[in-house]
Amino acid sequence: MKPVDYDKALYYTHRSQWDNLLILMVRTKDDFLSKKIEHFLHAYNFENDYTVIENNLYSLLRYIDHASEFDADEFEEQTVSIT
Template sequence: MNKLDYDRALFYTHRSEWDNLLILMVRTTDQFLSKKIEHFLHAYNFERDYSVIETKLYSLLRYIDHANETFEQSPNEIPMYSLS
């Protein structure tokens, strides 16, 4: 997994850069991210009900947030807590 993919997905979504989001969908190695992007872009282009588009967008954003929170820290970073 590449944390940069999640940052790019968030940036492209925020800026409404759908072409770049589509390219990211094809190039990322994270299959869940790719599928979330695919579902959102399909809803954005073909769905007439705005609530469906909104649901797909929030699903994509929740996944990006979850992936960023669970991403492994680099060894040089100080952990927020320690179990020992």
């Protein structure tokens, strides 16, 4: 998976660039990231209860944190095995 997708998702979420986040949702190969973005954007646009929006946002952010940490560990293992 491209770690750049997680960086982009975090950046677009932080800057409230929902159009770019939607494009990333469609283009990413990470199905979980795509689904988390979809749930957040749906809640943001259609939900009246702010706690639901907040829960979806935190769920997206937790996944980005988890996935980017996993990718960093994988990259480190590949670097060590090459040398």
